[in-house]
Amino acid sequence: MRPTQQRLALAKLLFAGHDRHVTAELLHGEALSAGASLSLATVYNTLNQFMQAGLLRQVIVDGARIHFDTNTGDHHHFYLEGEDRLIDIPGRDVRIDGLPKAPAGTEIQRVDVVVRLKGR
Amino acid sequence: MRPTQQRLALAKLLFAGHDRHVTAELLHGEALSAGASLSLATVYNTLNQFMQAGLLRQVIVDGARIHFDTNTGDHHHFYLEGEDRLIDIPGRDVRIDGLPKAPAGTEIQRVDVVVRLKGR
DNA sequence: CTGTGTGCAAACTCTTTGCATAAGT
DNA sequence: ACTTATGCAAAGAGTTTGCACACAG
Numbered sequence: 001m002r003p004t005q006q007r008l009a010l011a012k013l014l015f016a017g018h019d020r021h022v023t024a025e026l027l028h029g030e031a032l033s034a035g036a037s038l039s040l041a042t043v044y045n046t047l048n049q050f051m052q053a054g055l056l057r058q059v060i061v062d063g064a065r066i067h068f069d070t071n072t073g074d075h076h077h078f079y080l081e082g083e084d085r086l087i088d089i090p091g092r093d094v095r096i097d098g099l100p101k102a103p104a105g106t107e108i109q110r111v112d113v114v115v116r117l118k119g120r
Numbered sequence: 121m122r123p124t125q126q127r128l129a130l131a132k133l134l135f136a137g138h139d140r141h142v143t144a145e146l147l148h149g150e151a152l153s154a155g156a157s158l159s160l161a162t163v164y165n166t167l168n169q170f171m172q173a174g175l176l177r178q179v180i181v182d183g184a185r186i187h188f189d190t191n192t193g194d195h196h197h198f199y200l201e202g203e204d205r206l207i208d209i210p211g212r213d214v215r216i217d218g219l220p221k222a223p224a225g226t227e228i229q230r231v232d233v234v235v236r237l238k239g240r
Numbered sequence: 241c242t243g244t245g246t247g248c249a250a251a252c253t254c255t256t257t258g259c260a261t262a263a264g265t
Numbered sequence: 266a267c268t269t270a271t272g273c274a275a276a277g278a279g280t281t282t283g284c285a286c287a288c289a290g
Contacts, residue, residue: 001270002263002264002270002271004263004270004271004272006271006272007271023254024254024255025254038272038273039272039273039274040254040255040273041255041256041257041272041273041274041275042271042272042273044254044255044256045256045271045272045273046272048255048256058183060180060181060182060183061180062180063178063180063183063186063280064253064254064280065253065254066183066254066255078222078223080226081229087223089219089220093218093219093220094216094217094218094219095216095217095218096214096215096216096217096233097214097215097216097217098213098214098215099209099213099214099233099235100209100213102198102235102237103198103207103237105239105240106200106237106238106239106240107237107238107240108235108236108237108238109201109236109237109238110235110236111233111234111235111236112233112234112236113216113219113231113232113233114231114232114234115219115222115228115230115231115232116228116229116230116231116232117222117223117226117227117228117229118226118227118228118229119225119226120225120226120227121245122245122246122288122289124246124247126246126247127246143279144279144280145279158247158248159247159248159249160248160279160280161247161248161249161250161280161281161282162246162247162248164279164280164281165246165247165248165281165282166247168280168281183255184255184278184279185278185279186279186280
């Protein structure tokens with residue numbers, strides 16, 4: 001994977017600080033605002049490449065959009081429906097009991113917990 | 121909501137037996153096979169109406185498709201990635217401990233657990 | 241005859257793909 | 266030059282919407 005201008009710009013936005021949750025469109029907007037010049041398609045491709053490289057993870061909460069998460073470790077999410085926003089829940093603290101064992105011929109790949117929040 | 125032919129055909133397929141998980145496209149196919157005559161758009165509209173009526177619930181696991189679940193009670197899901205198939209996990213049996221409390225100004229609407237399975 | 245509600249063609253949104261172009265050897 | 270990889274326009278997949286038509290009162 002070559003360190004092109006587009007990829008560097010996105011990497012910088014994604015990994016510069018703390019963990020982030022972004023959608024392709026949001027990141028595209030940020031990149032443009034930061035002066036970079038790339039298309040939304042390139043953002044998607046880059047996000048998928050970063051994902052394959054293990055730098056990023058998808059979070060499915062919304063059906064309409066895919067969210068990408070720079071935190072690839074074991075954790076879960078609060079999802080604020082109104083604002084379409086994600087907040088990490090550290091995986092260490094959470095314990096899930098009473099799950100049936102995986103059906104024959106399958107094995108568990110991951111357990112995702114999504115706590116859906118409603119603004120009050 | 122009028123009991124039109126289209127709605128009756130779909131209701132019959134959805135609620136005739138045990139609980140089901142369907143996508144719009146799958147249900148459309150079944151309806152056509154059963155001799156009904158309706159468009160995919162109508163299936164979507166009808167599913168959304170059933171949902172508003174509280175007869176159905178959406179399950180978001182895939183990002184590409186929306187799954188509809190005739191089981192509206194408290195429960196969770198196994199998701200078989202390869203086959204794009206859902207299996208219910210009764211909510212009674214599952215206990216989740218250690219979740220942080222909801223951020224100020226928000227309240228928990230629902231907690232969804234998805235156990236992602238990989239065929240072996 | 242009038243008004244409410246229905247079903248579907250067409251539109252829309254998000255994401256992926258095919259290909260001309262660019263970069264490296 | 267030749268090969269591999271890149272970025273984006275255009276296509277694809279899933280879902281929603283606007284509107285002509287049907288049905289009930």
